[in-house]
Amino acid sequence: ILNVEQSPQSLHVQEGDSTNFTCSFPSSNFYALHWYRWETAKSPEALFVMTLNGDEKKKGRISATLNTKEGYSYLYIKGSQPEDSATYLCACSPTTSGTYKYIFGTGTRLKVLA
Amino acid sequence: GEEVAQTPKHLVRGEGQKAKLYCAPIKGHSYVFWYQQVLKNEFKFLISFQNENVFDETGMPKERFSAKCLPNSPCSLEIQATKLEDSAVYFCASSYTTSEQYFGPGTRLTVT
Numbered sequence: 493i494l495n496v497e498q499s500p501q502s503l504h505v506q507e508g509d510s511t512n513f514t515c516s517f518p519s520s521n522f523y524a525l526h527w528y529r530w531e532t533a534k535s536p537e538a539l540f541v542m543t544l545n546g547d548e549k550k551k552g553r554i555s556a557t558l559n560t561k562e563g564y565s566y567l568y569i570k571g572s573q574p575e576d577s578a579t580y581l582c583a584c585s586p587t588t589s590g591t592y593k594y595i596f597g598t599g600t601r602l603k604v605l606a
Numbered sequence: 607g608e609e610v611a612q613t614p615k616h617l618v619r620g621e622g623q624k625a626k627l628y629c630a631p632i633k634g635h636s637y638v639f640w641y642q643q644v645l646k647n648e649f650k651f652l653i654s655f656q657n658e659n660v661f662d663e664t665g666m667p668k669e670r671f672s673a674k675c676l677p678n679s680p681c682s683l684e685i686q687a688t689k690l691e692d693s694a695v696y697f698c699a700s701s702y703t704t705s706e707q708y709f710g711p712g713t714r715l716t717v718t
Contacts, residue, residue: 496648524705535610536697536709581649593639593651593662594707 496584498597505572506605512568513600515582519563526594527556527567528581536581539567572604608632610710612698613680618716619688627713628680631700637661638681639707640673644694652696655681688717 497516505511515525524543530536540549545560553570569576579601583594611630619625631638636657641649651665655675666673670688675681685692695714699707 526706528709533615533711535711538706538708541706583649592637592701592705593654593665594641594649595651596641596649598646598648 496582496595496597498580498582498600500600501598502601502603504603504605507572507574509572509604510568510570511572511602512566513580513602515565515567515597517563517565517582517584517595519560521586522560522563522584523587524585525558525565526583526585527565528583530579530581530599532579539580567600569602572602574604574606577602577604610698610700610708611680612696612710612713614713615711616714616716618718620718621690622687625685625688625692625715625717627683627696627698627715629683629698629700629710630680631698632702632708635700635702635708637701637703637707638675639699639701640681640683641697641699642694643697643712644691649697652683685715688715690717693717 499514526541527539528536540556542558547558549556555568558565579599581599583596613628638655640652643649653663653666653673654661658675670686673683695712697712699709701707
C-alpha cells in the first residue's frame with residue numbers, strides 16, 4: 493500500500509514570505525508525483541507532474557523538486573501573496589500495472605496574511 | 607467541454623435514500639476517475655473507467671456503490687441506501703492519457 497504524507501498540515505505566513513512544504517512517499521513502486529492547488533468548492537488545479545529523480549519544475553513564483561531515491565518532493569512558493577492561500581495537494585501514481593489511480597496526501601493548507 | 611463538469615453541486619439525502627452523482631469528462635478524454643473526500647481527509651480513489659469499461663474498481667465499496675460510463679451520456683456514481691458515513695465530497699477527474707488528471711469541482715453529498 494502506497495502511503496503519501498504531507499507536512500505541515502497547515503501554515504500561516506505573512507505576505508512576501510517564502511515558504512515550502514513536503515510530500516513524502518515510499519520510494520519503491522513509484523511512477524509519478526503530482527502537485528495540485530485547491531480552493532474549496534473549486535476544481536483542484538494541476539501545478540506540476542514529475543517523474544524523474546532530480547526533476548525541478550517552475551511556474552511563476554512556485555517551484556517543485558523531486559527525489560525518488562529518498563521518497564520526497566518539495567513545493568516552494570517565493571514571495572507569498574494572499575491569492576496563494578489554498579490547499580496544496582500532492583499525489584502519487586504507483587507503478588502497479590493496470591492502474592493509473594492517484595494516491596493523495598492530506599494536503600497542506602496555506603493561509604497568506606496581508 | 608474544456609472542463610470536467612459535475613452535477614449537482616450539493617446533494618442532501620436522508621439515510622437510506624439513493625444518491626446519484628454525474629460527471630461529464632473533458633471531450634476527447636477516455637479515462638474517468640472517481641475519488642471520495644471525507645471531511646478534510648485525503649482524496650480516496652474509488653473507481654476508474656477507460657471509455658465505458660471499468661478499468662480499476664479496487665477502491666469501490668462492495669455494497670451499495672455502483673458506477674457507469676455509457677456512450678454519449680455523463681458518467682454516474684450511484685449510492686443505494688446511503689449511510690451517514692457516505693457524507694463526503696465526490697470528485698470526478700478525466701484524462702486523455704494515463705498521465706495528468708483534470709478534476710471537476712466535486713459534488714458535496716450530505717446524508718442526514
